[in-house]
Amino acid sequence: xxxxxxxxxxALAAPAVLAAPAIHAQARVRWRLASxxxxxxxxxxxxxxxxxxxxxxLTGGAFEISVHAAGELVPGLQVMxxxxxxxxxxxxxxxxxxxGKNDALAFDFALPFGLNSRAQTAWxxxxxxxxxxxxxxxxxxxxxxxxxxxxxxMGGWFRKEIKTPADIKGNKMRIGGLGGQVWAAMGGIPQIIxxxxxxxxxxxxxxxxxxxxxxxxxxxxxLFRVAKYYYYPGWFDGSPQLSFYVNQKALDALPAGHRHAxxxxxxxxHVWLQARYDTQNPEALKRLVGRGTLLRAYPxxxxxxxxxxxxxxxxxxxxxxxxFKGLHASWDKFRHESSMWFRVAENTQDDYLAxxxxx
Amino acid sequence: xxxxxxxxxxALAAPAVLAAPAIHAQARVRWRLASxxxxxxxxxxxxxxxxxxxxxxLTGGAFEISVHAAGELVPGLQVMxxxxxxxxxxxxxxxxxxxGKNDALAFDFALPFGLNSRAQTAWxxxxxxxxxxxxxxxxxxxxxxxxxxxxxxMGGWFRKEIKTPADIKGNKMRIGGLGGQVWAAMGGIPQIIxxxxxxxxxxxxxxxxxxxxxxxxxxxxxLFRVAKYYYYPGWFDGSPQLSFYVNQKALDALPAGHRHAxxxxxxxxHVWLQARYDTQNPEALKRLVGRGTLLRAYPxxxxxxxxxxxxxxxxxxxxxxxxFKGLHASWDKFRHESSMWFRVAENTQDDYLAxxxxx
Numbered sequence: 001x002x003x004x005x006x007x008x009x010x011a012l013a014a015p016a017v018l019a020a021p022a023i024h025a026q027a028r029v030r031w032r033l034a035s036x037x038x039x040x041x042x043x044x045x046x047x048x049x050x051x052x053x054x055x056x057x058l059t060g061g062a063f064e065i066s067v068h069a070a071g072e073l074v075p076g077l078q079v080m081x082x083x084x085x086x087x088x089x090x091x092x093x094x095x096x097x098x099x100g101k102n103d104a105l106a107f108d109f110a111l112p113f114g115l116n117s118r119a120q121t122a123w124x125x126x127x128x129x130x131x132x133x134x135x136x137x138x139x140x141x142x143x144x145x146x147x148x149x150x151x152x153x154m155g156g157w158f159r160k161e162i163k164t165p166a167d168i169k170g171n172k173m174r175i176g177g178l179g180g181q182v183w184a185a186m187g188g189i190p191q192i193i194x195x196x197x198x199x200x201x202x203x204x205x206x207x208x209x210x211x212x213x214x215x216x217x218x219x220x221x222x223l224f225r226v227a228k229y230y231y232y233p234g235w236f237d238g239s240p241q242l243s244f245y246v247n248q249k250a251l252d253a254l255p256a257g258h259r260h261a262x263x264x265x266x267x268x269x270h271v272w273l274q275a276r277y278d279t280q281n282p283e284a285l286k287r288l289v290g291r292g293t294l295l296r297a298y299p300x301x302x303x304x305x306x307x308x309x310x311x312x313x314x315x316x317x318x319x320x321x322x323x324f325k326g327l328h329a330s331w332d333k334f335r336h337e338s339s340m341w342f343r344v345a346e347n348t349q350d351d352y353l354a355x356x357x358x359x
Numbered sequence: 360x361x362x363x364x365x366x367x368x369x370a371l372a373a374p375a376v377l378a379a380p381a382i383h384a385q386a387r388v389r390w391r392l393a394s395x396x397x398x399x400x401x402x403x404x405x406x407x408x409x410x411x412x413x414x415x416x417l418t419g420g421a422f423e424i425s426v427h428a429a430g431e432l433v434p435g436l437q438v439m440x441x442x443x444x445x446x447x448x449x450x451x452x453x454x455x456x457x458x459g460k461n462d463a464l465a466f467d468f469a470l471p472f473g474l475n476s477r478a479q480t481a482w483x484x485x486x487x488x489x490x491x492x493x494x495x496x497x498x499x500x501x502x503x504x505x506x507x508x509x510x511x512x513m514g515g516w517f518r519k520e521i522k523t524p525a526d527i528k529g530n531k532m533r534i535g536g537l538g539g540q541v542w543a544a545m546g547g548i549p550q551i552i553x554x555x556x557x558x559x560x561x562x563x564x565x566x567x568x569x570x571x572x573x574x575x576x577x578x579x580x581x582l583f584r585v586a587k588y589y590y591y592p593g594w595f596d597g598s599p600q601l602s603f604y605v606n607q608k609a610l611d612a613l614p615a616g617h618r619h620a621x622x623x624x625x626x627x628x629h630v631w632l633q634a635r636y637d638t639q640n641p642e643a644l645k646r647l648v649g650r651g652t653l654l655r656a657y658p659x660x661x662x663x664x665x666x667x668x669x670x671x672x673x674x675x676x677x678x679x680x681x682x683f684k685g686l687h688a689s690w691d692k693f694r695h696e697s698s699m700w701f702r703v704a705e706n707t708q709d710d711y712l713a714x715x716x717x718x
Contacts, residue, residue: 057615058619060385118476123638151705154704214704234704235708239708263627264626267626268622274480278477307711336718337641340644345591346510349593350706351702357699
């Protein structure tokens with residue numbers, strides 16, 4: 001009691017807000033951020049908007065970053081080029097779109113059977129991943145920041161059930177990146193089709209299946225009307241992470257406070273995006289099932305074959321791409337160790353709870 | 360190509376950094392933050408330090424929050440009182456310590472069989488949880504912010520194996536809060552013992568078991584030397600979340616920019632803390648197993664009995680505490696819906712990966 005009184009007296013003696021305000025110059029800066037996504041993907045797009053708003057708030061309005069949907073300033077798939085060549089100062093995108101430049105960029109997004117979202121964030125923040133990615137992006141004049149993680153996604157919409165690995169043979173699926181390579185290795189036929197044309201392609205039978213994101217975004221494409229089997233999980237890209245890209249020279253020209261605002265606001269957007277999906281996906285999944293969507297787990301044998309193919313493809317790329325090899329070694333070690341820990345406390349608890357709460 | 364050239368020309372015409380700097384006043388503010396934790400819990404304590412550093416950076420040095428370990432300004436368990444009565448402007452603590460004031464505070468930390476960390480964050484940010492908690496804390500003159508989540512913890516150190524629910528009867532375990540109530544309902548004898556005295560209590564046989572945090576922090580207590588069975592998961596408190604507490608009046612007196620700095624920096628600390636544990640725990644678990652620790656899963660029958668007891672206790676408290684009832688209804692709805700979604704994509708993927716990577 002005596003101690004508390006003393007502390008209170010001390011607190012009163014030292015007023016928390018001192019009288020004299022400090023004045024410091026905040027350079028007025030106007031940047032433009034191009035998203036690779038349309039406004040209709042409101043969770044991903046919303047994270048970029050939140051980022052811009054927060055940077056402005058943190059700098060007393062001095063640093064304004066306007067956010068633009070795909071196509072408004074540059075096409076969605078050209079965001080990396082635009083930031084790299086300083087057409088734009090910033091982008092919000094998925095490194096997945098640029099693996100044609102270098103497969104190693106996939107580590108900033110996801111790989112088949114990759115890290116779950118917590119492990120991805122931990123690997124980047126404390127496991128050495130970010131240092132390796134920063135080196136990789138330096139070659140493009142870009143500095144990357146985490147920009148949200150969707151968590152494990154769904155495994156795609158299918159017109160017919162997949163019961164054995166043989167059912168993959170000849171299956172034309174909308175699936176890109178390394179996941180597409182795995183699909184091909186299993187005898188499937190990966191197809192690159194813009195999101196907006198996916199519905200028509202399934203309806204006409206041009207393709208047999210399509211993967212997109214998860215329940216909340218998939219619902220908007222309306223695929224449940226033309227393909228009734230909804231597979232899980234989205235093994236072809238672990239837990240996809242979005243990224244903020246900043247032009248290195250533009251960043252270097254910023255005052256320190258503005259750089260800190262980018263760092264803090266990107267972390268907030270990173271959390272916000274996943275929390276939003278984690279709130280929206282359960283509701284959307286219920287609606288989809290209510291409309292007749294049939295949930296199906298990928299058969300174990302299919303996952304085993306996909307896992308084997310993914311391991312081979314990773315080894316193959318590592319053999320010819322030193323940056324991929326370096327990132328893969330760090331990532332794979334982290335994957336083994338984090339999975340070993342997650343399967344003890346986290347997975348056991350999640351699985352128990354799922355069983356206990358099952359209606 | 361034409362389009363890009365036009366864009367580049369436009370970018371060059373509008374210099375990103377305008378010449379005239381804006382001057383805005385940043386009020387000099389000095390606050391003190393009391394942590395409920397010792398510096399030796401370097402992950403939790405480090406998150407508070409990161410928070411303080413970031414707030415300073417975001418305000419150009421104008422807003423400084425000094426961080427103090429438990430006991431330095433106030434005892435660890437008096438942080439809530441100190442912030443509530445304005446002895447201190449801020450704290451970093453666990454609402455778990457204050458459920459004696461109101462059981463409803465547990466929803467800001469964890470409940471037995473509670474939300475996993477993603478669901479907890481989502482419920483607070485987008486599921487209505489934060490609004491309810493803010494109302495609860497307003498009664499104490501406190502505004503709360505998320506301050507890190509450890510994820511699922513371990514289920515405690517035991518001298519003897521727990522094979523059936525009967526083995527809980529008479530078991531003296533260091534376990535507090537609602538988890539302790541569940542333990543008692545199962546016939547166990549919950550004990551409140553300071554962390555530093557736990558080793559001695561197990562060694563002397565005063566207690567049979569003790570729960571603390573997870574591998575990284577538990578290793579430092581050295582419990583593996585006196586109790587060889589390490590149980591999982593930590594069902595007694597879902598996925599524990601830490602909180603930042605801010606005195607409402609102190610917050611109201613801040614300029615808007617400083618408030619935004621608190622909001623953004625707390626989100627960053629929230630991510631940082633879990634990522635740090637997710638990097639440290641796998642390594643610590645390996646070391647513990649290397650030193651002879653034997654991992655044991657709680658038997659299903661024990662979990663089932665604990666789950667039933669937890670449900671009864673929640674119902675019981677809801678019947679006499681309207682704030683608990685309101686929070687529980689919102690939380691339980693979210694728990695059912697998020698678990699339904701997690702068990703589809705996330706858990707399936709985690710479980711498959713754990714099996715595929717098992718050595």
